[in-house]
Structures are given as C-alpha cells and as structure tokens.
Amino acid sequence: MRVIKMLTRGVVFGLLIFVAVQSQVRGPSTAALYEGARLIVGDGTAPVESGAFIVQDGRIRGIGKGGALTVPAGATRVDLAGKTVMPAWINVHVHIGYEGYTTWGAENYTPANVLDHLQREAFYGVGATQSVGSSPTDQAVQFQRDQQAGRFPAASRFFFMPGMAPPNGGPDAVLLKATSVLHAVHEVSTGDEARRAVRSMADRHLRSVKIWVDDRRGTYPKMTPEVYNAIIDEAHTHKMIVHAHATTLADQKAVVRAGADVLVHMVQGEKLDDEYLALLREKKPYWATVIGLGDRSEVCDNDPFVDQAVPDRVVAAIRATSEARPLAPSCGPRPANAAVREEMLANNFPKMIAAGVRLVLGTDAGIHAGHTFGSADHHELARWVQLGLTPAQAIVAATRTPAELLDIKDMGTLAAGKSADFVVLNANPLENIRNTRQIDRVYLRGIMLDRRALLARWKKASTSQ
Ligand SMILES: [Zn+2]
Missing domain, CATH: 2.30.40.10 (Urease, subunit C, domain 1)
Known part of the structure; x- marks a missing residue:
C-alpha cells in the first residue's frame, strides 16, 4: 500500500x-x-x-x-x-521536508514534500524560505538547481545551509532523529575537523552554515569554543555567514563575541545584562527570534487563516492534546511556566531591539509535527508587535532585512x-x-x-x- x-x-x-x-x-x-x-x-x-x-x-x-x-x-x-x-516575505529559518501532516520524519523527505512546504509558505505570502541546518546537502543543492531552472511550479524560493554540531549533539531529540538518518548535520569534534568541513561547504559555493552551541541543560555534548571559533573564522575567510543556535546568556555572549552573524532564539529564562547589550550594540548581529515555537500551537487560536491549509485531522489532533509538541503544549491548559516565559520575553525583546540587533523573520516551522509552514510567519509578526515593535518595523524584518541577510538582490x-x-x-x-x-x-x-x-x-x- x-x-x-x-x-x-x-x-x-x-x-x-x-x-x-x-x-x-x-x-x-x-x-x-x-x-x-x-x-x-x-x-x-x-x-x-x-x-x-x-x-x-x-x-x-x-x-x-x-x-x-x-x-x-x-x-x-x-x-x-x-x-x-x-x-512577499522572506523566512530565514525553517526545517523543511520532514512534516507529512500525518507522520513526521526522514521518510517524508522527498523533493515533492520540500516543494509542498515551499508552496505552503508561498500560499501565506512568503516568497523565499531558508531551511537551516537540517537539509541534506546533495538533495538540497539539486532541488535548488531544479527550482532555479524552472522545473517546479510556483513556490517560495528555496535556500538552505548545512548544520554543524558535536557528535550526537545539535538538533533537539525530535529533529535529530530525522537529520541523523539523512546525515544532514556535519559532526565535528576539533577545530581542524571544523575547518575542513567549512572548506568543503565553501568549495560547493554554500553561503551559510548553522552551528548548535547548546548542551540542552546538560543533556547534550556541547560545541567547544575551539570548534565554534574555528568554524566562524574559517567561514568568514570564505565570506560565509554563520547562524548560531544558542539559548543561554553565556552562550549567546560567547558566539556574538566570536563573530557569529545570526543569532537564533532568544535567551531563555535569564534577563539580559549590560555586558551583553553593549556587545550587541557593538556587533549588531542579525536575529531570528522564533518566539512562536515556544508558544502554544497557532492552531489553538481557532483562526480559520491557520486551519485552512492544515488537514482537518491534524487540526483536531493538535486541539485534542496538551502535548503535541515537545517544546510547548498545544491546546491544553497553559503550562505553569508560561507567565514566567512571557515576562522574560517582555523584558528581553525590547532591549535586544533597542541595542540595534537586526531582526529577521524565522519560524522554525517543520521542526516538530504541528508547527507549520506559512501561518507561523504571521504568528511571529503578531508576537513582535505584541512585544512592542511597530507594524512597520515588523514588516521590514519580514522583507528588506532578510533579503539583505540572504543577499537576495531582487526581493525585499x-x-x-x-x-x-x-x-x-x-x-x-x-x-x-x-x-x-x-x-x-x-x-x-x-x-x-x-x-x-x-x-x-x-x-x-x-x-x-
Ligand atoms: Zn531551528
């Protein structure tokens, strides 16, 4: 069958x-x-x-x-x-290809499914979409070539970058299952290995690389400063851009200091200090907040705009469960720590903006079942405005700034x-x-x-x- x-x-x-x-x-x-x-x-x-x-x-x-x-x-x-x-908007951070809407995983990774996800982004007004660290390079390069040659129907333009992490580290437990099957992440333990891997990407004319600098509260091997310093240095030698996943204050400081070009995520559970804000003012990194990933699923809002493109059974399944996603509950009661998280967002988000970070739209769509393509983009913008951005600023962060980051000269x-x-x-x-x-x-x-x-x-x- x-x-x-x-x-x-x-x-x-x-x-x-x-x-x-x-x-x-x-x-x-x-x-x-x-x-x-x-x-x-x-x-x-x-x-x-x-x-x-x-x-x-x-x-x-x-x-x-x-x-x-x-x-x-x-x-x-x-x-x-x-x-x-x-x-049209530009989404600089998704994980494309694994969501199947009734199943989730490496078995769904086909060009047809990548195209489907790009069409979902396009349906919601997103003209370019970047998959970050989780796309197998050979397939992704081929897909990009085919799309540029006009071999697919209209969809969001596809961008991607390889990922780098310590052996058995990097993506969270769900995403890791898929990326390890497809060998989508380069596992490196030393500075030399890291430099070799980055050079191999530069040889293929890849423009960006993602690093995971996170031990997930001590449960994962952590990327060492030797390794990420080597990656960032080698990448910059080849004019490549480094996206860094870091979620603690100490890690974000370290990667910004080391020269990471794009921060992914907000600092979680800690208030930003003056030392970090001074560093941000000096370096002005790009920043994909992906706030929505930690929120309840957008499907819980009962907004037909979200529901229309998601199979009915998936909508029903998300609404019926309180734990559809590992990071955030779906439509059950709000978790006990939701108020604390919100307070931290309200404190940290405006400070990051005031420090001059360059906000760009990213959603992490596709990383888990039920956190989906296209509608998540609109959720993210609404959250920014809730946290103090003007709608005009939010729109720039979904259009001109990500075009500049991705060097898409004819968009934005x-x-x-x-x-x-x-x-x-x-x-x-x-x-x-x-x-x-x-x-x-x-x-x-x-x-x-x-x-x-x-x-x-x-x-x-x-x-x-
Ligand atoms: Zn991500």
Whole structure:
C-alpha cells in the first residue's frame, strides 16, 4: 500500500514538473499596471497611498503615485483600489521536508514534500524560505538547481545551509532523529575537523552554515569554543555567514563575541545584562527570534487563516492534546511556566531591539509535527508587535532585512527592477498587524499564485488518507 502511494506520488510529482517546464518562469511579457492600492515598500518609509506599479517579464518596471508613471502601450490594468500591497516575505529559518501532516520524519523527505512546504509558505505570502541546518546537502543543492531552472511550479524560493554540531549533539531529540538518518548535520569534534568541513561547504559555493552551541541543560555534548571559533573564522575567510543556535546568556555572549552573524532564539529564562547589550550594540548581529515555537500551537487560536491549509485531522489532533509538541503544549491548559516565559520575553525583546540587533523573520516551522509552514510567519509578526515593535518595523524584518541577510538582490522591497513578488491584502497591516492575514492574492515573479488550487489539494489530501 505504502509503495503504491509512493509511486502515485512520484507520478503526480513528475506531472507537476512537466507542467512547470511547459510554462514560463519569467512572468508574462505583456506589461500590467497595478493601480489604486496603498503600497508598503518594505523599507519602513510611509506607505504610498493610491500607488501604482508596472510589471513586465516578472519584474517591477516602475512604481510611484498613480498617474505619475509612463504606462507602456497595450498594458493591461489591474484595479487594486482599497487594497494594500506589500513585498512577499522572506523566512530565514525553517526545517523543511520532514512534516507529512500525518507522520513526521526522514521518510517524508522527498523533493515533492520540500516543494509542498515551499508552496505552503508561498500560499501565506512568503516568497523565499531558508531551511537551516537540517537539509541534506546533495538533495538540497539539486532541488535548488531544479527550482532555479524552472522545473517546479510556483513556490517560495528555496535556500538552505548545512548544520554543524558535536557528535550526537545539535538538533533537539525530535529533529535529530530525522537529520541523523539523512546525515544532514556535519559532526565535528576539533577545530581542524571544523575547518575542513567549512572548506568543503565553501568549495560547493554554500553561503551559510548553522552551528548548535547548546548542551540542552546538560543533556547534550556541547560545541567547544575551539570548534565554534574555528568554524566562524574559517567561514568568514570564505565570506560565509554563520547562524548560531544558542539559548543561554553565556552562550549567546560567547558566539556574538566570536563573530557569529545570526543569532537564533532568544535567551531563555535569564534577563539580559549590560555586558551583553553593549556587545550587541557593538556587533549588531542579525536575529531570528522564533518566539512562536515556544508558544502554544497557532492552531489553538481557532483562526480559520491557520486551519485552512492544515488537514482537518491534524487540526483536531493538535486541539485534542496538551502535548503535541515537545517544546510547548498545544491546546491544553497553559503550562505553569508560561507567565514566567512571557515576562522574560517582555523584558528581553525590547532591549535586544533597542541595542540595534537586526531582526529577521524565522519560524522554525517543520521542526516538530504541528508547527507549520506559512501561518507561523504571521504568528511571529503578531508576537513582535505584541512585544512592542511597530507594524512597520515588523514588516521590514519580514522583507528588506532578510533579503539583505540572504543577499537576495531582487526581493525585499517594492522597487523598480525587483522581482514582482508581492502580496495583495484586503486590509492595512500598518493599522493592525493581524491584517497581514487578510490575503487577497499572492504574486510570484508577476504571476498570481493559484491559492485555491493549492488549498483544494491540501484539503483533499486530508480526507483521502
Ligand atoms: Zn531551528
């Protein structure tokens, strides 16, 4: 039965590829004028009211106040009066490929499933998604090549990086089961081994690497300073970026001091001190908070925006259990330590921002069953605003700043020359960040994503299994 299912999946996937190759990756060559919308550029500046922009061959050719643009003859017109347009988001931190919605693990890791997760991100307005430390390199490189060659249907652009950890360390107990089967994490014990591993990544033109510097409260082997200093030094020699998973104050200080470019997670259970804040002001690292991972599942909010893309049985299972995820309870009673955690977030988050860290969107989606792709991005932004960020700042951290971190030159803002990757909203998220959920349409490279077809497929999958 399983084999038949896999074969069927393979055939369906083959068809998907075939259809994708038949269509153009570049958008239509006929120019289109999108007019009347409020434009949120993505750089934190005030929105352009009644704005307009021209899209041709998948790129934004001109943008400005309505009426101020020279419109090419024969351009089609799209009336967006009353709508708000913002750039597609960029998620710099997920764990792609393992979630199967009825099962979770290495057995689900196929190109079709990676594509499915990227389509889920795209469905929710995310135009680029980076899998961090848990994707097997050979498969990921191949997937990226195939996607760039236009062999897949529209989806979030795929980015990834290998991970590094001490033997039997690194990913948490759930993720580790999958990554060890696929040998997705480089296990290194010495500075020399670490440097060799980083050089092998640089030889393959990989731009980033993730390190786990965490002993999970003494239960794991910990990456030593010798090893992470060697990794960071070697990576920087090759112009590579280092993402560091560290959750204690001492570890975050150590990796920032050592030159890690991106912090993953917040310090948990400790208040930040002046020494650390001074260090942050000096180094200004990027920072993916992934707050949502420690929260109750978004599914507990009873928001149809979240539920729509998740199979009904998964929604029901999450709501029925109080321990669907190892890190946080689902819909049972809030854990005793929730208030303490919230107090710590309220203390530490604004201090990190005030110190000038460069906040970027990351969700850790896919790391465990039920913490899922796309909707988690909106949850993360709402949490930031709850903790004191303005909606405009939150949007910049989901658009321009992650584009800068990933060096995606044609994404991140609405500007002439950029790829036409944008989201059309029915309400203004600058007034209420939860309005990012009012998605009317998503465009990738100037082509409207068929969100209805994707939903139909996901709901069908949920009833036929
Ligand atoms: Zn992660």
